[in-house]
Amino acid sequence: MPIFEAVRLALRTIRVQKLKSFFSLIGVLIGVTFLIAVVSIVQGMNHYMQDRFANGLIGVNTFEVRRFPNYDVGNVPEDTWREYLRRPRVNYQEAAFLRERVHTPTIYARTCFEDLWVNQGTLRGQIEVRAADEEYFRIKNYRIAEGRTFTPQEARSGLAVIVIGDLVREKFFPGVDPIDKELTIAGLPYRVVGVVEKQGTLFGLSLDRFGIVPFLAPARRELCAENVVHELWAKSAGPTEMLAAVGETEQYMRIARKLEPDQANNFYIETAEGALGTWAKISRILFLALPGLVAISLVVGGIVIMNIMLMAVSERTREIGIRKALGARRRDILAQFVVEAATLSSAGAVLGIGTGLVLAFVVRALTPLPAAVAPWSIGLAVFLGVAVGVAAGVYPASRASRLDPIVALRAE
Amino acid sequence: MSDAIIKIRNLTRLYDMGGELVHALRGVSLDVARNEYVAIMGPSGSGKSTMMNLLGCLDTPSSGEYWLNGEEVSRLSDNALARVRNREIGFVFQTFNLLPRATALHNVELPLVYAGLSAGERRERARHALDQVGLSNRKDHRPNELSGGQRQRVAIARALVNQPSILLADEPTGNLDSATSEEIMRVFGDLHAAGQTVVMVTHEADIAANAARVITLRDGRIESDRPTRDRAA
Numbered sequence: 001m002p003i004f005e006a007v008r009l010a011l012r013t014i015r016v017q018k019l020k021s022f023f024s025l026i027g028v029l030i031g032v033t034f035l036i037a038v039v040s041i042v043q044g045m046n047h048y049m050q051d052r053f054a055n056g057l058i059g060v061n062t063f064e065v066r067r068f069p070n071y072d073v074g075n076v077p078e079d080t081w082r083e084y085l086r087r088p089r090v091n092y093q094e095a096a097f098l099r100e101r102v103h104t105p106t107i108y109a110r111t112c113f114e115d116l117w118v119n120q121g122t123l124r125g126q127i128e129v130r131a132a133d134e135e136y137f138r139i140k141n142y143r144i145a146e147g148r149t150f151t152p153q154e155a156r157s158g159l160a161v162i163v164i165g166d167l168v169r170e171k172f173f174p175g176v177d178p179i180d181k182e183l184t185i186a187g188l189p190y191r192v193v194g195v196v197e198k199q200g201t202l203f204g205l206s207l208d209r210f211g212i213v214p215f216l217a218p219a220r221r222e223l224c225a226e227n228v229v230h231e232l233w234a235k236s237a238g239p240t241e242m243l244a245a246v247g248e249t250e251q252y253m254r255i256a257r258k259l260e261p262d263q264a265n266n267f268y269i270e271t272a273e274g275a276l277g278t279w280a281k282i283s284r285i286l287f288l289a290l291p292g293l294v295a296i297s298l299v300v301g302g303i304v305i306m307n308i309m310l311m312a313v314s315e316r317t318r319e320i321g322i323r324k325a326l327g328a329r330r331r332d333i334l335a336q337f338v339v340e341a342a343t344l345s346s347a348g349a350v351l352g353i354g355t356g357l358v359l360a361f362v363v364r365a366l367t368p369l370p371a372a373v374a375p376w377s378i379g380l381a382v383f384l385g386v387a388v389g390v391a392a393g394v395y396p397a398s399r400a401s402r403l404d405p406i407v408a409l410r411a412e
Numbered sequence: 413m414s415d416a417i418i419k420i421r422n423l424t425r426l427y428d429m430g431g432e433l434v435h436a437l438r439g440v441s442l443d444v445a446r447n448e449y450v451a452i453m454g455p456s457g458s459g460k461s462t463m464m465n466l467l468g469c470l471d472t473p474s475s476g477e478y479w480l481n482g483e484e485v486s487r488l489s490d491n492a493l494a495r496v497r498n499r500e501i502g503f504v505f506q507t508f509n510l511l512p513r514a515t516a517l518h519n520v521e522l523p524l525v526y527a528g529l530s531a532g533e534r535r536e537r538a539r540h541a542l543d544q545v546g547l548s549n550r551k552d553h554r555p556n557e558l559s560g561g562q563r564q565r566v567a568i569a570r571a572l573v574n575q576p577s578i579l580l581a582d583e584p585t586g587n588l589d590s591a592t593s594e595e596i597m598r599v600f601g602d603l604h605a606a607g608q609t610v611v612m613v614t615h616e617a618d619i620a621a622n623a624a625r626v627i628t629l630r631d632g633r634i635e636s637d638r639p640t641r642d643r644a645a
């Protein structure tokens with residue numbers, strides 16, 4: 001019997017017993033749903049972490065010299081944490097030393113930052129105020145939507161000028177041109193000279209709630225102590241240059257701090273890759289756990305299908321007898337039941353792909369995650385559907401194919 | 413004799429019933445010529461069912477020879493037997509044995525599926541076979557929408573659709589009332605008149621009387637083998 005004939009027969013059998021068929025394929029359905037949804041969400045998460053978190057928050061070819069890691073502090077042991085706090089802060093001499101010594105073309109920007117209350121007329125609110133060298137705009141790849149960044153003159157003299165984020169413009173200058181208007185920080189008015197293009201959100205938090213003042217501006221005193229740099233930002237031309245620059249930066253920081261070869265770094269160089277470390281760990285665990293979870297549902301699904309097929313064989317013993325009497329060979333009967341099991345299981349896989357897609361789209365619609373369905377996961381799901389069906393169908397089908405036609409014809 | 417479609421020589425069949433050997437057939441020899449109409453009779457336990465299964469290639473003998481349409485079929489493999497059943501034998505059962513969920517047309521198509529015919533050709537031939545038994549207007553009905561006589565006619569159409577060497581009927585009227593039985597016997601008579609070889613197992617003498625020749629089995633042996641006209645005379 002040709003295979004498509006068997007599939008047609010299987011589909012007809014499934015159609016006449018819709019409810020029973022549905023229940024029998026629910027295990028496969030759940031397994032496949034899980035596979036599609038988890039792969040989509042994890043991949044979406046990967047994208048998100050890569051694009052928005054790492055590249056948005058840190059940036060391509062960009063790194064920071066800091067006292068200790070910024071994005072990995074939630075789960076460090078107590079003594080590590082105490083060691084972090086004993087470390088010296090990055091200072092102006094070290095920043096200058098790096099600028100002078102590092103050969104790989106790299107731009108550096110000292111920054112200090114803090115959430116501060118600011119006001120404009122009667123409007124009052126908290127924004128992240130960052131005092132930064134003018135290179136900071138280039139390092140962060142900030143495009144200026146209106147106005148300009150600091151002039152070298154403003155930077156050098158530490159004039160009271162400010163470049164604001166889109167949310168700050170929206171909040172403090174609704175419906176008016178903010179350029180040359182004033183924003184008061186710690187009692188001192190700052191002239192708005194530019195607005196940075198909208199950066200969007202990360203995990204639902206706005207990335208546009210900031211104002212940047214020259215590093216030497218008076219507001220720096222509100223942000224950090226004299227001779228302290230919270231984050232020394234740096235950027236190189238490309239990935240290889242960045243690797244070299246990170247190496248050199250580490251080396252010269254150690255020299256600047258007179259660290260012996262056996263001493264560990266008492267500073268931290270944060271890169272996008274490093275910040276992704278925690279997430280990479282989580283996603284690796286998910287991808288390790290996924291095959292297990294999918295396998296369990298599929299094995300359960302396969303056992304259910306096998307049982308259903310064994311029931312089908314005993315319910316349809318007479319049918320098997322009739323088919324044999326009319327000339328069905330063993331392999332025809334075998335094919336019929338294997339194909340039926342595979343069709344059943346594939347139907348489960350197709351439904352599972354459907355619900356998995358729906359889940360992924362729901363996640364995409366309701367969360368900032370760009371849950372993206374991986375085509376390979378659909379291919380894998382279809383393959384698994386067929387494979388589970390074939391595996392579950394072989395035993396019942398071989399029992400069916402071995403039935404003695406005389407005995408089978410006598411069955412009620 | 414050269415035109416014998418069934419040639420049986422010294423056929424025996426032993427069953428092992430839990431260590432005890434039961435002789436269902438104890439050496440049967442007979443010939444059935446092309447276009448004969450034979451009834452096999454006998455009380456229960458006489459070996460009629462065993463005979464039926466062997467003739468239908470559903471079972472193989474313990475010893476002896478069975479030539480069907482010139483082919484020795486008593487020693488064939490399972491697959492080869494399936495092919496013989498498919499090509500050479502048309503079964504008609506007491507309980508009709510139609511697939512309950514399939515339409516009449518699909519039931520009739522079934523042997524052709526295993527013969528490997530294309531869907532178009534199958535439908536064509538199945539329609540023709542239903543036509544032959546006068547059921548072309550019922551082809552899309554399921555068995556439970558048909559009367560007993562109609563069901564048996566669907567089964568006959570199915571038996572004929574592969575143009576088998578023999579039509580093998582096992583108590584074909586056993587589940588039918590007498591009027592319907594007569595109707596089915598008329599169909600058999602017509603088929604025989606059109607050249608079909610018919611072998612029918614029955615325990616009803618009046619049904620067997622429709623055949624031209626009656627073979628009576630008793631205790632696994634042929635007790636008598638004679639034309640019905642002789643008996644009637």
